[in-house]
Amino acid sequence: MDSNSVPGHHTPTASPGSYCTHTFLSIQSWATANQEYGFIIDGATLSLVLNPSPDANSSRYKSLFLQICQNCCAVLCCRMAPLQKAQIVRMVKNSKGSPITLSIGDGANDVSMILEAHVGIGIKGKEGRQAVRNSDYAIPKLKHLKKLLLAHGHLYYVRIAHLVQYFFYKNLCFILPQFLYQFFCGYSQQPLYDAAYLTMYNICFTSMPILAYSLLEQHICIEVLMDNATLYREVAKNAMLRWGPFVYWTILGVFQGLLFFFGVRYLFSNPALQDNGQVFGNWSYGTIVFTVLVFTVTLKLALDTRHWTWINHFVIWGSLAFYVFFSFFWGGIIWPFLRQQRLYFVFANMLSSVSAWLVIILLILLSLLPDILLLVFRKPKSHAQQKKPRSPAAGGPQSPQASARPLLMRTFSDESNTVI
Amino acid sequence: MMASSYNAKEEDGHHSGASGPCGAAVKSKKPDNTAFKQQRLPAWQPILTAGTVLPAFFVIGLIFIPIGIGLYVTSNNIKEFEIDYTGIDMSSPCFNCSQNFSWNSTRPCKCSLPFSLDQPFESNVFMYYGLSNFYQNHRRYVKSRDDSQLNGDTFSLTHPSKECEPYRTGSDNKPIAPCGAIANSMFNDTLELYYVDPNGTRTQIELAKKGIAWWTDKHVKFRNPGSNNSNLTASFKGTTKPVNWNKPVYELDSEAENNGFINEDFIVWMRTAALPTFRKLYRIIQRKNSMTPTLPRGNYTLEVTYNYPVRSFEGRKRVILSTISWMGGKNPFLGIAYITVGSVCFFLGVVLLIIHHKYGNRSNNSDIPN
Numbered sequence: 001m002d003s004n005s006v007p008g009h010h011t012p013t014a015s016p017g018s019y020c021t022h023t024f025l026s027i028q029s030w031a032t033a034n035q036e037y038g039f040i041i042d043g044a045t046l047s048l049v050l051n052p053s054p055d056a057n058s059s060r061y062k063s064l065f066l067q068i069c070q071n072c073c074a075v076l077c078c079r080m081a082p083l084q085k086a087q088i089v090r091m092v093k094n095s096k097g098s099p100i101t102l103s104i105g106d107g108a109n110d111v112s113m114i115l116e117a118h119v120g121i122g123i124k125g126k127e128g129r130q131a132v133r134n135s136d137y138a139i140p141k142l143k144h145l146k147k148l149l150l151a152h153g154h155l156y157y158v159r160i161a162h163l164v165q166y167f168f169y170k171n172l173c174f175i176l177p178q179f180l181y182q183f184f185c186g187y188s189q190q191p192l193y194d195a196a197y198l199t200m201y202n203i204c205f206t207s208m209p210i211l212a213y214s215l216l217e218q219h220i221c222i223e224v225l226m227d228n229a230t231l232y233r234e235v236a237k238n239a240m241l242r243w244g245p246f247v248y249w250t251i252l253g254v255f256q257g258l259l260f261f262f263g264v265r266y267l268f269s270n271p272a273l274q275d276n277g278q279v280f281g282n283w284s285y286g287t288i289v290f291t292v293l294v295f296t297v298t299l300k301l302a303l304d305t306r307h308w309t310w311i312n313h314f315v316i317w318g319s320l321a322f323y324v325f326f327s328f329f330w331g332g333i334i335w336p337f338l339r340q341q342r343l344y345f346v347f348a349n350m351l352s353s354v355s356a357w358l359v360i361i362l363l364i365l366l367s368l369l370p371d372i373l374l375l376v377f378r379k380p381k382s383h384a385q386q387k388k389p390r391s392p393a394a395g396g397p398q399s400p401q402a403s404a405r406p407l408l409m410r411t412f413s414d415e416s417n418t419v420i
Numbered sequence: 421m422m423a424s425s426y427n428a429k430e431e432d433g434h435h436s437g438a439s440g441p442c443g444a445a446v447k448s449k450k451p452d453n454t455a456f457k458q459q460r461l462p463a464w465q466p467i468l469t470a471g472t473v474l475p476a477f478f479v480i481g482l483i484f485i486p487i488g489i490g491l492y493v494t495s496n497n498i499k500e501f502e503i504d505y506t507g508i509d510m511s512s513p514c515f516n517c518s519q520n521f522s523w524n525s526t527r528p529c530k531c532s533l534p535f536s537l538d539q540p541f542e543s544n545v546f547m548y549y550g551l552s553n554f555y556q557n558h559r560r561y562v563k564s565r566d567d568s569q570l571n572g573d574t575f576s577l578t579h580p581s582k583e584c585e586p587y588r589t590g591s592d593n594k595p596i597a598p599c600g601a602i603a604n605s606m607f608n609d610t611l612e613l614y615y616v617d618p619n620g621t622r623t624q625i626e627l628a629k630k631g632i633a634w635w636t637d638k639h640v641k642f643r644n645p646g647s648n649n650s651n652l653t654a655s656f657k658g659t660t661k662p663v664n665w666n667k668p669v670y671e672l673d674s675e676a677e678n679n680g681f682i683n684e685d686f687i688v689w690m691r692t693a694a695l696p697t698f699r700k701l702y703r704i705i706q707r708k709n710s711m712t713p714t715l716p717r718g719n720y721t722l723e724v725t726y727n728y729p730v731r732s733f734e735g736r737k738r739v740i741l742s743t744i745s746w747m748g749g750k751n752p753f754l755g756i757a758y759i760t761v762g763s764v765c766f767f768l769g770v771v772l773l774i775i776h777h778k779y780g781n782r783s784n785n786s787d788i789p790n
Contacts, residue, residue: 184695190559222459268694272749277546278634279701282557285694309461334571334640339581341567345636355747358754366761376473376772
């Protein structure tokens with residue numbers, strides 16, 4: 001180890017407080033010298049530091065201890081009671097910045113620590129099944145932690161975050177034209193789309209593509225994720241669900257909703273859109289908007305998909321085909337037992353108008369333009385990452401806070417370091 | 421030794437077929453080693469290089485701009501003429517008709533508007549009537565119809581849908597056919613067009629009333645009840661006319677093919693408009709031959725039988741004469757939109773090309789940006 005280790009072994013004569021302070025000040029002065037420090041402390045000393053005593057300085061010990069730990073790149077606590085393990089985790093959880101904690105253990109004495117941390121991982125070890133039973137995730141060997149965290153954790157986060165954002169976005173696109181229509185229909189709550197479309201939009205037309213995305217997407221393939229632990233930092237601190245990305249998705253939804261509605265509105269300033277002079281009605285208006293909507297949100301997902309399996313192809317193109325097929329089917333016959341035949345032949349008639357086709361193509365393209373531009377401008381980063389997986393990330397100037405990285409990578413890359 | 425071998429078996433999780441303490445076979449919880457479950461499905465990763473994206477921008481620009489120009493030129497070549505005949509101003513010929521309106525007037529009010537066309541109208545000319553501030557897209561209004569009655573169903577004829585309320589039953593509780601507010605408010609002005617040649621003689625221009633409604637509407641969606649189109653009076657026995665109509669539905673036209681529910685003016689009206697300012701096809705002026713213009717340059721007169729009241733809701737009525745092209749009626753929006761989007765795409769393509777040339781070569785040689 002090329003870092004200095006500062007032992008925290010308790011000697012009966014020295015007071016813990018002064019020792020802590022001295023250590024901390026020393027580390028602070030050495031920290032600027034770009035060195036890494038490790039800290040070793042045993043259970044007996046820890047009990048003096050963490051447990052409150054009648055001594056007035058006792059509350060300071062804990063915060064000093066925390067600060068020492070935060071400035072070291074590795075902290076080794078040995079001979080700890082199960083409760084102390086949980087106390088350490090709680091202390092880190094409540095520290096400034098509220099970091100997300102993960103604890104991993106294989107024995108019954110690790111159970112309290114596993115329960116305390118945000119993510120608890122149990123290893124099916126020789127010490128029985130207690131750790132596994134109390135954990136969020138169980139793995140057979142410690143080495144599996146690497147894939148669990150770097151590959152599965154990363155992918156899972158990206159998929160879930162995208163799913164959540166996409167759902168709000170597609171519903172915003174869906175409802176905004178309907179909301180805007182109220183200004184033109186006397187605020188009478190007249191729906192823009194036919195009832196069948198309203199019912200089937202979320203379940204039948206737009207649910208399968210995002211389902212496939214959230215099960216299969218690998219925006220960076222698993223091998224590259226495993227080789228570059230630094231990529232995990234892209235999703236640190238809930239990066240994809242912060243205000244920034246949320247505002248982007250919302251503005252995109254609002255922009256597209258406005259575009260759909262007003263694009264068709266200005267087309268309908270002269271509703272004679274067919275070459276035989278005949279006029280379109282309100283259901284044709286709604287059907288044009290709905291067609292643009294379904295195609296745009298599905299193609300937006302197609303643009304976001306970076307890992308195209310046959311399932312993705314099937315659900316994306318299949319959903320679009322199903323929409324077209326359903327529209328023909330729904331408007332194809334006079335439905336017996338129904339008092340209203342609102343959409344009879346509306347879709348087919350819409351497709352016979354060249355102007356309707358042109359406006360659909362125009363609005364789809366214009367709606368997707370911001371995403372395409374973003375894709376192009378963001379291209380260099382992901383392109384480089386895909387091309388050069390073997391990044392020399394271990395070298396180069398590192399800040400003290402980033403000193404955890406080399407250790408992290410060393411742990412994961414060196415199999416012989418695994419405990420079991 | 422024994423302990424370590426036991427460990428290896430436990431840790432790797434290989435329990436397939438291994439018997440548990442009870443002797444029964446314990447099913448393995450290990451996921452299958454299939455490509456789907458192990459996320460190993462063969463996949464295509466789109467690599468977006470400048471080579472693929474930039475040409476797309478140029479291609480889109482180069483396709484959209486000519487389309488936009490074509491649309492704009494076509495729209496500009498469509499001739500359209502509009503006359504508002506509501507009669508708001510005192511100077512308007514229809515002012516008296518708009519003021520003296522009462523439902524029970526037996527003598528229809530007529531007014532006559534002269535106008536002139538500066539340019540001849542070639543090919544088929546389509547005559548529309550337009551209404552403003554008329555909310556055919558109001559929810560309660562749109563619901564107020566019975567499509568199964570209009571489809572000729574005999575049960576629905578005498579038992580109209582509840583949605584038609586309060587236009588469901590008329591005087592002495594007879595069911596109304598056609599029921600509903602849409603049918604009740606049907607547009608009933610009569611418009612006639614006369615050409616006034618330089619000597620002053622008026623010739624009436626022939627207005628065709630066939631082909632103004634959607635083919636599927638006229639032949640499938642709207643059907644008269646009963647099997648015989650020529651004896652509609654009997655088919656509609658037991659029903660009464662809508663409250664605000666002058667004549668019952670089986671007297672809409674003398675021709676059997678345009679009478680009853682399949683009257684094309686009625687069908688056109690029943691297709692509710694999308695916006696409060698709309699137009700509906702009224703008549704078609706067929707072109708005579710390719711040599712003479714359908715409507716030559718000159719003076720014309722529009723004779724209106726002013727039946728439809730719009731002053732109460734500050735609506736407006738107008739007549740629109742328009743030619744039609746492959747893109748429909750006159751609307752410069754699509755042409756302008758296509759030209760704009762095409763130019764923007766082309767411009768973006770140029771900008772991206774410049775950026776790529778300046779910085780693209782640099783990024784290929786640098787380390788990974790963090």
